[in-house]
Amino acid sequence: MADRPRNPTIIDVARLAGVSKSVVSRVVSGRGSVGEETRRRVLRAAEELGYVVNAVARAMVAHRTYTVGAFVRDAATPFYGHLLTAMQERAAFHGYRVVTATGSGGFEVSDEYRALETLAMLRVEALIVCSGLLPSEQILPFAARLPTVVAGRPETHPSITSVYCDEDEGGTTLAGHLLDLGHREVAVVTVPASSSVTLGPRTAAMTRRLRERGARVLEIPGPHRETAGAWATEVLRHPEITAVMAPSDRHAIALMEQLRLRDVAVPERLSVTGYDGIGDLTTSLIGLTHWRQPIDLIGSRAVDALVRLLDGEQPPDHHQVLNGTLVVGRTTAPPTG
Amino acid sequence: MADRPRNPTIIDVARLAGVSKSVVSRVVSGRGSVGEETRRRVLRAAEELGYVVNAVARAMVAHRTYTVGAFVRDAATPFYGHLLTAMQERAAFHGYRVVTATGSGGFEVSDEYRALETLAMLRVEALIVCSGLLPSEQILPFAARLPTVVAGRPETHPSITSVYCDEDEGGTTLAGHLLDLGHREVAVVTVPASSSVTLGPRTAAMTRRLRERGARVLEIPGPHRETAGAWATEVLRHPEITAVMAPSDRHAIALMEQLRLRDVAVPERLSVTGYDGIGDLTTSLIGLTHWRQPIDLIGSRAVDALVRLLDGEQPPDHHQVLNGTLVVGRTTAPPTG
DNA sequence: TTGTATGCGTTATCAC
DNA sequence: GTGATAACGCATACAA
Numbered sequence: 001m002a003d004r005p006r007n008p009t010i011i012d013v014a015r016l017a018g019v020s021k022s023v024v025s026r027v028v029s030g031r032g033s034v035g036e037e038t039r040r041r042v043l044r045a046a047e048e049l050g051y052v053v054n055a056v057a058r059a060m061v062a063h064r065t066y067t068v069g070a071f072v073r074d075a076a077t078p079f080y081g082h083l084l085t086a087m088q089e090r091a092a093f094h095g096y097r098v099v100t101a102t103g104s105g106g107f108e109v110s111d112e113y114r115a116l117e118t119l120a121m122l123r124v125e126a127l128i129v130c131s132g133l134l135p136s137e138q139i140l141p142f143a144a145r146l147p148t149v150v151a152g153r154p155e156t157h158p159s160i161t162s163v164y165c166d167e168d169e170g171g172t173t174l175a176g177h178l179l180d181l182g183h184r185e186v187a188v189v190t191v192p193a194s195s196s197v198t199l200g201p202r203t204a205a206m207t208r209r210l211r212e213r214g215a216r217v218l219e220i221p222g223p224h225r226e227t228a229g230a231w232a233t234e235v236l237r238h239p240e241i242t243a244v245m246a247p248s249d250r251h252a253i254a255l256m257e258q259l260r261l262r263d264v265a266v267p268e269r270l271s272v273t274g275y276d277g278i279g280d281l282t283t284s285l286i287g288l289t290h291w292r293q294p295i296d297l298i299g300s301r302a303v304d305a306l307v308r309l310l311d312g313e314q315p316p317d318h319h320q321v322l323n324g325t326l327v328v329g330r331t332t333a334p335p336t337g
Numbered sequence: 338m339a340d341r342p343r344n345p346t347i348i349d350v351a352r353l354a355g356v357s358k359s360v361v362s363r364v365v366s367g368r369g370s371v372g373e374e375t376r377r378r379v380l381r382a383a384e385e386l387g388y389v390v391n392a393v394a395r396a397m398v399a400h401r402t403y404t405v406g407a408f409v410r411d412a413a414t415p416f417y418g419h420l421l422t423a424m425q426e427r428a429a430f431h432g433y434r435v436v437t438a439t440g441s442g443g444f445e446v447s448d449e450y451r452a453l454e455t456l457a458m459l460r461v462e463a464l465i466v467c468s469g470l471l472p473s474e475q476i477l478p479f480a481a482r483l484p485t486v487v488a489g490r491p492e493t494h495p496s497i498t499s500v501y502c503d504e505d506e507g508g509t510t511l512a513g514h515l516l517d518l519g520h521r522e523v524a525v526v527t528v529p530a531s532s533s534v535t536l537g538p539r540t541a542a543m544t545r546r547l548r549e550r551g552a553r554v555l556e557i558p559g560p561h562r563e564t565a566g567a568w569a570t571e572v573l574r575h576p577e578i579t580a581v582m583a584p585s586d587r588h589a590i591a592l593m594e595q596l597r598l599r600d601v602a603v604p605e606r607l608s609v610t611g612y613d614g615i616g617d618l619t620t621s622l623i624g625l626t627h628w629r630q631p632i633d634l635i636g637s638r639a640v641d642a643l644v645r646l647l648d649g650e651q652p653p654d655h656h657q658v659l660n661g662t663l664v665v666g667r668t669t670a671p672p673t674g
Numbered sequence: 675t676t677g678t679a680t681g682c683g684t685t686a687t688c689a690c
Numbered sequence: 691g692t693g694a695t696a697a698c699g700c701a702t703a704c705a706a
Binding site for chain 1: 698699700701702
């Protein structure tokens with residue numbers, strides 16, 4: 001940092017106002033009593049100097065920062081962006097600030113771990129972790145020192161509080177929807193549990209339920225949306241398949257883009273399902289059939305749980321499992337032919 | 338905060354390692370020389386205690402936080418979400434952390450001002466402001482004390498550095514596209530300059546260019562996407578109109594959803610244009626014709642400019658105006674009939 | 675009501 | 691190479 005004029009401190013203000021720094025401290029922090037006349041003088045002096053409380057110094061002695069750290073996977077992902085907004089809002093309601101750290105957009109676990117360290121260094125009072133990538137074991141050391149809530153992903157470790165939408169129910173319900181429509185040959189774009197604790201379980205649930213009810217399932221490994229072209233090719237190599245289930249709305253859209261390039265009609269030739277129901281992709285223009293997660297509720301419940309943790313209460317609902325909704329659009333229909 | 342075990346300090350580590358706290362400080366901060374054997378002992382003690390550097394205390398004496406503050410309007414908006422990610426990434430490259438504050442999602446200027454104060458209190462070393470709402474005058478007092486860059490919106494105030502995509506060029510080019518297609522009766526969903534310094538100017542540019550080249554323009558005031566139904570109704574009351582220009586992709590989508598409800602064919606009956614080209618709405622499934630802003634470039638350039646400011650250089654390119662791109666999709670076509 | 679003194683955890687500047 | 695000690699800006703217990 002270039003040498004720039006030092007920020008004014010309470011001492012500067014005190015000098016200008018002709019009082020001791022204690023008085024200034026009381027005025028700006030609002031605790032303790034100060035004479036009305038004195039208070040006015042102090043405020044005027046502060047105004048004149050452009051004084052801003054130094055939260056760093058304050059935190060140092062108060063042992064409090066009134067700040068919670070949110071770690072989100074990637075703000076550019078609608079799911080996390082919305083979650084962040086929901087949490088921010090609720091935290092403000094409780095009188096806490098939120099500082100956010102994100103990974104570098106890459107897929108490195110080590111990146112994410114470093115981001116958590118950053119938050120710990122800043123001495124946030126609590127942590128909200130929102131990432132389908134970071135394994136529980138990496139979170140544990142932080143959870144041991146800091147009240148920690150995991151939001152938006154299944155997390156059942158006994159020493160971590162969590163709020164999430166049941167992935168099992170979502171995958172199962174969506175599969176049921178296709179089965180009810182009459183589909184018996186279905187492709188599922190699957191994600192290994194190791195690469196995402198959200199996408200993995202939900203696609204596993206889809207596959208499981210389909211098979212339970214007697215459908216044949218073609219599993220297509222598809223962690224990355226960039227390979228959507230290959231999924232489309234693979235599905236079309238199996239003409240008996242009448243529906244494709246994607247691990248997320250974005251995956252579904254990527255697939256549908258590829259199907260469109262190949263002149264495959266949705267839902268006439270192939271039904272397609274998504275998952276999440278967050279943000280712009282829910283537009284009725286596309287009408288994607290999907291499972292909708294109650295993202296705002298996840299965010300606010302997570303913050304509420306965190307605040308209770310901060311207050312020293314052990315929330316009774318240690319792992320909150322929220323209900324999602326099946327949204328039936330125009331990308332699913334009974335199989336034809 | 339409930340009383341929980343105090344975090345270990347260098348003093349605790351020093352005691353356990355049987356050295357003075359100075360040594361520990363040198364080891365964990367990596368400055369100054371320490372005997373190899375001693376270093377090992379210290380690291381082991383730190384490990385055992387789960388010691389984490391207290392950045393608050395460090396910042397206090399170092400007068401540095403290596404942290405820049407980003408204020409974004411609302412992380413749930415794809416434009417800001419992407420910008421945030423881009424900035425985060427570039428800042429990490431330069432060795433800075435980013436702490437993010439957002440407004441409460443509402444449309445209150447005072448909220449946004451408070452968020453900026455929060456960042457200032459945290460003693461961030463610099464500020465990146467990303468909001469089409471906050472007026473320059475509100476930013477000025479912060480810019481006077483802190484290196485400040487405004488990103489993603491036109492800002493020409495001489496004492497503020499900025500990086501943005503020319504709104505004028507975007508609006509003008511999009512209008513030109515419609516004119517070239519032969520449209521002469523066009524509706525523009527306008528936003529007053531007072532409510533957004535991005536949406537306002539771009540819709541003004543659209544209107545201006547259309548009229549310059551002899552088209553008739555119907556201006557429909559439409560700051561909020563929720564009123565899209567009214568826009569559609571208004572446009573359809575004027576059967577001579579063959580195209581509608583929206584202030585953003587999301588506005589365009591909202592409009593098209595309403596048009597779809599009314600069985601109005603796009604682009605056959607009405608051409609529609611968007612603006613931004615960020616995130617999920619760029620999907621080829623919709624094929625929206627729009628102006629694309631180079632969001633990643635805006636983010637990284639903004640951080641670069643900020644770093645130069647922090648290094649005490651006055652960047653020669655004080656206001657960087659970046660080029661966008663016209664993306665022609667399937668929602669615009671020559672007028673029929 | 676107001677002022678004084680002490681400590682928060684760290685780094686930096688000295689001696690040793 | 692190592693260890694005391696003085697800041698940093700603020701809050702607070704206590705004395706005036």
